[in-house]
Amino acid sequence: MQLVIGNKKYSSWSLRPWLGLTQAGIAFDERVINLYAPDSLAQRLAVTPTGKVPALVDGELVIWETLAIAEYVAEKYPQAGLWPADATARAVARAVCAEMHAGFVPLRSTCNMDLSRRKTVEITPAVQADVDRIVALWADCRARFGTSGPFLFGAFSWADAFYAPVATRFRTYGIALPPEAQAYVDLLLALPAFKAWEAAALAEPWSDQ
Template sequence: MSTPELHLYIGSKNLSSWSLRPWLAMSHAGVPFEEHVIPYELPDWVDRVAQRSPTRKVPALRHGELVVWESLAICEYVAEAFPGARLWPEGREARAVARAVSSEMHAGFADLRRELPMDVARRYPRRAISDGAARDVARVLEIFRDCRARFGQGGPFLFGAFSIADAMFAPVVTRLLSYDVEIDEVARAYAGTITSLPAMARWSAAAAEEVERNPHLTAPAGSSYAKAAGGAAAP
């Protein structure tokens, strides 16, 4: 078997939501790549990442001499390099909206990210969140409802078939579940779709193994790992 040409450098799977996004897109689509996990707890984490990413952040994708950083840029590159993966919707309108919500996810939802950091392997009791985080959650649920109603007739994903938009929102699904956030039936069904993906199950199992090896690898707000994930890997 030949060695995959693509190499994806990612952070710890329990915490690094930005790493999950391209990993899930590539894994679900069957794009061959070799993953390289750089655990957050390593004392020389920044130095190791700096050897592979110009921003000193994960994820980063290497394809030959080319290095691509930023999750959405990686997904876009893979979609162009592997058109058979069909990582964007085929219809022009659906594709435009998929790109819009993916970009919104990439740039927005700061309060949700800060107050509900990704922690795949753990479950927390429901707690009060700020008005800003509540608005972020409401917007996420609105996106789910709108995309499913307008474009979801062909399958269980946001745009019917799996797309980059689903990869971009998958980490949010894990947050909603980890912190027992109140969600509507559309979001609940969509969360079930995402968590039942074989690739997502593999990621979650690996995250659980990480936490079993290192119980401190968790991300309650203010923890050292949450700060590392936010500053170095920006979950």
């Protein structure tokens, strides 16, 4: 399999499947496309019909949506346990991933992922509402399903991979969190897989201008 991704400093969508695959120990080849290169769109359109990343290429199959990539990988590698084994927990895990995939627009628009620096922005009521919802979501998952381990559903799952970019945003913009939520952010950002991604991001030679 090949995972086609964008700049590691900025591409939150790319981080999700990369982190899940890497944390689960699933082998894949990586192709990074500089999203700011003049021919970037042409490069991406040569891989996927949407011209967006990430995309997973497995032989003749191309999967161009992050949720679909997650489902395909979970089906192909069930032993990786990227969805919780319990049916109820698995349904909730899928719901929280879908909520991340489709929601939190004020937060994502105001606080873009940027691993290269620390920033300050105005935390509007809409952004704060997103932060509050994420904190409540994390607390609910941990209370209901997280007793067997430190992650949202105990063991690492796609849910943790999907919220890792949010953890970076909270750090980048210095957003205050309750102690339990901050501990979860610290956990995600200390993962060896995330550390490897971050080191590669900071070593990228490309300009974003």
